[in-house]
Amino acid sequence: MKRVLLIEDDEAIRLPFGEILRRGGYDVVTAADGRQGMVLFNEQVIDLVITDLFMPKQDGAETITAIRRLDPEFKIIAISGGGQIVRPEYLEPIVASLGVKHFLKKPFTGSEFLKVVSEVLCGSPLSPGSSVSSEDPS
Numbered sequence: 426m427k428r429v430l431l432i433e434d435d436e437a438i439r440l441p442f443g444e445i446l447r448r449g450g451y452d453v454v455t456a457a458d459g460r461q462g463m464v465l466f467n468e469q470v471i472d473l474v475i476t477d478l479f480m481p482k483q484d485g486a487e488t489i490t491a492i493r494r495l496d497p498e499f500k501i502i503a504i505s506g507g508g509q510i511v512r513p514e515y516l517e518p519i520v521a522s523l524g525v526k527h528f529l530k531k532p533f534t535g536s537e538f539l540k541v542v543s544e545v546l547c548g549s550p551l552s553p554g555s556s557v558s559s560e561d562p563s
Contacts, residue, residue: 432462434480459483478505506531
């Protein structure tokens with residue numbers, strides 16, 4: 426079972442999307458900020474990191490940079506709605522410059538989320554017939 430580290434400061438996103446990952450067959454650990462995420466990353470075997478970009482204490486860019494120093498090829502998905510700071514479409518080049526190939530703009534559905542996770546971890550989308558409950562928190 427692949428272990429995913431979900432780093433997201435917004436509990437209203439972290440909890441339901443952590444559950445979506447669990448229902449999708451992944452072992453999930455969660456963190457509310459980049460500092461907590463890096464502690465978990467260094468303590469456990471993690472296969473994929475999903476991180477928000479704008480968080481208190483340590484933002485996603487700092488977290489991605491720290492992971493890249495340890496493993497330049499590590500699988501990372503960045504997520505952000507941009508919030509009041511910047512529009513999401515301006516974030517894609519920034520994320521790409523950090524070596525992250527997968528960026529999800531909030532809001533996204535549970536199905537979209539699982540599809541990207543599956544593509545990153547397995548190199549292919551969810552198999553036909555795989556689905557997420559209609560209770561997607563998007």
